[in-house]
Amino acid sequence: MLCENCKKNTATTYFKQTVNGKTREVFLCSECAAKLGLGDSFSNFGNFGFGLSAMSDLLGAFSAPASAKCPTCGITLNEVSRSGTMGCADCYDTFRDYLRRLLPRISGNKIHNGKVPHAAEKNEEKEIPALKKRLEEAIKTENFEEATVLRDKIRELEAKKNSEGGDAK
Amino acid sequence: MSETNLPVIDSRMVVSSRIRLARNLKKYPFPSRLSEEAAREMKLELHDLLKEYPHETFDFLDMKNVTSVQAGAMTEEHLISPDFGRNGEKTALLLGREKTLSVMINEEDHLRIQAMGFGSCLEDLYRRINELDDYIDGKVEYAFSDKYGYLTSCPTNLGTGIRASVMLHLPALTRRGLMERVIHSVSQVGITVRGLYGEGTQAGACLYQVSNSYSLGISESETIALLNRIVAQICESEKKARENQFPDLRARDELYRSYGILKECRMLTSAEFRTLYSKVRLAAEEGLLELDIPALDRLFIECQPYNLMLTGDSESENERDQRRATLVRERMRG
Ligand SMILES: [Zn+2]
Ligand SMILES: [Zn+2]
Numbered sequence: 001m002l003c004e005n006c007k008k009n010t011a012t013t014y015f016k017q018t019v020n021g022k023t024r025e026v027f028l029c030s031e032c033a034a035k036l037g038l039g040d041s042f043s044n045f046g047n048f049g050f051g052l053s054a055m056s057d058l059l060g061a062f063s064a065p066a067s068a069k070c071p072t073c074g075i076t077l078n079e080v081s082r083s084g085t086m087g088c089a090d091c092y093d094t095f096r097d098y099l100r101r102l103l104p105r106i107s108g109n110k111i112h113n114g115k116v117p118h119a120a121e122k123n124e125e126k127e128i129p130a131l132k133k134r135l136e137e138a139i140k141t142e143n144f145e146e147a148t149v150l151r152d153k154i155r156e157l158e159a160k161k162n163s164e165g166g167d168a169k
Numbered sequence: 170m171s172e173t174n175l176p177v178i179d180s181r182m183v184v185s186s187r188i189r190l191a192r193n194l195k196k197y198p199f200p201s202r203l204s205e206e207a208a209r210e211m212k213l214e215l216h217d218l219l220k221e222y223p224h225e226t227f228d229f230l231d232m233k234n235v236t237s238v239q240a241g242a243m244t245e246e247h248l249i250s251p252d253f254g255r256n257g258e259k260t261a262l263l264l265g266r267e268k269t270l271s272v273m274i275n276e277e278d279h280l281r282i283q284a285m286g287f288g289s290c291l292e293d294l295y296r297r298i299n300e301l302d303d304y305i306d307g308k309v310e311y312a313f314s315d316k317y318g319y320l321t322s323c324p325t326n327l328g329t330g331i332r333a334s335v336m337l338h339l340p341a342l343t344r345r346g347l348m349e350r351v352i353h354s355v356s357q358v359g360i361t362v363r364g365l366y367g368e369g370t371q372a373g374a375c376l377y378q379v380s381n382s383y384s385l386g387i388s389e390s391e392t393i394a395l396l397n398r399i400v401a402q403i404c405e406s407e408k409k410a411r412e413n414q415f416p417d418l419r420a421r422d423e424l425y426r427s428y429g430i431l432k433e434c435r436m437l438t439s440a441e442f443r444t445l446y447s448k449v450r451l452a453a454e455e456g457l458l459e460l461d462i463p464a465l466d467r468l469f470i471e472c473q474p475y476n477l478m479l480t481g482d483s484e485s486e487n488e489r490d491q492r493r494a495t496l497v498r499e500r501m502r503g
Contacts, residue, residue, distance in 0.1 A: 073198040073199075073202045074202070075202060083201070085199070085201060085277070085322045085323045086199060086320075086321075086322055086323075087198055087202040088197075088198035088199055088202060089193065089195060089199075089312035089314075089320045092314060092317060092320055099324065102324060103324060103327075103385070106325050106383050106385070107325075107328070107383035107385040108386065110328075110385050110386020110387075111315075111316050111317075111385075111386060112314070112316060112317060112318030112327075112329075112386065113318075113386050113387060113388045113391075114318065114328060114329040114331075114384075114387070114388035115299075115389060117310075117311045117319075119311070119313070120313050120315065127315065131315075134316075
């Protein structure tokens with residue numbers, strides 16, 4: 001993932017900033033972060049850390065405060081962005097805004113394709129309606145990239161359903 | 170697998186293949202947020218569960234009882250990650266009898282299921298690892314989401330949670346300074362190439378790990394097919410880079426001399442051994458020397474520092490270099 005400022009170095013820092021009601025998110029390398037006066041506190045992050053610590057004082061208001069906490073495991077957004085790792089399965093819901101921004105940079109705008117554990121398999125019948133509901137929501141929130149992915153997934157599942165018949169799983 | 174035109178891999182330069190699956194149990198927070206008490210409980214639970222696995226017998230190694238030398242040796246064998254041994258209160262390793270199938274408990278994820286084998290064998294490894302994964306899935310509830318797939322501690326492992334990798338020996342591409350180009354071009358299709366043992370220079374083992382960069386939105390079979398295709402391409406480039414090299418007597422001479430050193434040395438540092446290993450392996454791959462290549466690869470592991478410490482109490486580097494030379498000499502003379 002490249003720094004959005006210089007487009008040369010690897011981004012190591014994630015910022016979410018709200019100015020006049022508009023939210024802006026950026027990924028920066030440590031050099032550019034330093035240029036913006038946010039340097040030292042990030043220098044020791046691993047190459048997959050996304051720092052979001054002391055800059056709230058420096059850059060002003062942040063819409064998702066670094067202290068936002070996962071209700072299940074208690075990890076804060078600050079810690080998540082710093083270590084690059086989640087604290088528990090529920091963090092994926094708690095920090096979904098952060099992920100929506102992060103994931104396209106790792107794997108493109110994609111949703112799961114592959115093996116499904118047996119506990120989730122039972123819901124397969126209900127999968128298409130659930131996806132349709134999410135598609136509606138994505139359109140409502142103008143998240144068109146996700147909407148495209150969901151639409152393709154629904155088409156794929158419907159095609160599979162129509163062609164499959166009694167195929168062994 | 171529905172792949173009809175499987176790529177043909179020139180297997181001479183393929184050292185080994187590995188697959189690992191990242192899995193987490195729904196009822197516990199990820200290892201970094203897990204209390205030591207809960208971690209101990211989980212170790213026992215998974216131990217009990219895997220004892221009953223019909224297709225493999227696992228040794229249970231609670232990492233808190235493993236010495237740093239033993240842990241170092243297992244790291245050199247690629248059985249565990251370096252941090253895994255340092256976190257013994259939480260971690261345990263379940264190790265299959267042949268050491269080809271293993272499960273790390275509480276590494277970055279609750280479960281890191283691994284399978285490895287010599288040469289190019291990803292399909293076989295996936296069959297074995299998938300069978301074990303099915304068995305565990307029948308006994309526990311995994312953390313999973315329809316959108317993100319298997320939920321993992323680090324978002325780079327989301328999706329199938331699979332990391333498939335193939336270790337390649339690429340001396341000619343290395344020597345010609347082409348590896349950087351290879352690394353860059355395959356990164357465009359989601360493949361990562363990483364030099365092991367400080368590669369990038371001519372000196373070294375010229376060993377590289379080729380693996381998928383992410384696992385979200387790409388199925389297990391697609392991942393393996395993609396990796397096989399890229400590995401075949403890289404091996405083809407290596408073959409081209411080797412062309413017309415060995416009619417040259419000087420080039421052959423260099424390899425034979427390396428073999429001579431291994432047969433007669435009395436002191437051998439780790440770094441020198443890596444370089445000579447690469448040259449002798451190359452000679453064997455090109456049919457210039459008749460050598461058992463898998464045995465040479467095993468010797469490579471045995472000659473690493475922690476593995477040497479394991480078989481003798483040679484504390485000083487000098488002693489180790491001496492013991493390394495003795496070991497290599499014995500094996501090379503047959
Ligand atoms: Zn930058
Ligand atoms: Zn959490």
